[in-house]
Amino acid sequence: MKSPFVFNVSELLHQGAAGMPEHRTQVGPSPSRIGNEMIAVEEGAEVTLAADLTMLGSGILVDADVTAQLSGQCVRCLRDLNRDLNLHVSQVFSLEDDFVGGDEAEDEEEDVPQVNEANEIDLEQTVIDEAVLSLPFNPTCEGGCDNQATGVPAPDGVSGEQPEEERVDPRWAGLEKFL
Known part of the structure; x- marks a missing residue:
């Protein structure tokens, strides 16, 4: 499939000459995984492009x-994430080879992609x-993770830790015997 x-x-x-843009819409499966390690459009997922040429x-x-x-995982609770991807490119x-700047363009690191021999462009x-x-880079659940349902501790504390008011500072712990 194309x-x-x-x-x-x-x-x-x-x-021929420059004129009005031509609008095209194409839908099909993604030929590769698009994104980063924790969240991406999976290979084979449906992608829609609405383009003006x-x-x-x-x-x-x-x-x-x-x-x-998009599909991926929350970096805090590892729950599956499913979100919509909306990009503009x-x-x-x-x-032609000398589209921008002739010989000066050879010195630049970034090349302008070309239309191939079959008169196709690839985005x-x-x-x-x-x-x-x-x-x-680090996707999280929208609105925060539901820690009660997953049993994962909140990112601000350690599981099973006493509330701060009840904890005794270790520097003063030895003075408790004088109370």
């Missing part, structure tokens, strides 16, 4: 909204990069 991140731009290229002379600007279902794809790496930057 990746929802790959757009065929043959018709857009035949239209605009000719820029010798390049194509893609503005896309990505929606999918923008990427320019070049039609997968752009979406992966944006997801990694946008998703929480």
Whole structure:
């Protein structure tokens, strides 16, 4: 099955000069896991891309909204998390090697991705990069963890510990015999 991140731009290229954006929506399974260690869009999960493709002379600007279902675990209580992913990505794809700056572009570390020989563009790496930057590194339950149901101690204390008012400071513990 074809990746929802790959757009065929043959018709857009035949239209020629810069003009009105062409809106496309594609739905399909994610070809890879997108996210970080604790929360991500799993491989094979349904991903929807609503994209506007605009000719820029010798390049194509893609503005896309990505929606999918995230799954992962809370870092505090290890409960399963299921949330919606809503990302916006923008990427320019070049039609020629010297799209930006000619020889000066060779000195830059970041290259502008190109339209391939089959007149296709692939947004997968752009979406992966944006997801990694946008998703929480340590996701937690929305509204806090329900510690009563899970038996996991609250993050501010230690399980079985006495309330602070009842604890005796160890520096003064020896003076209790004089009371």
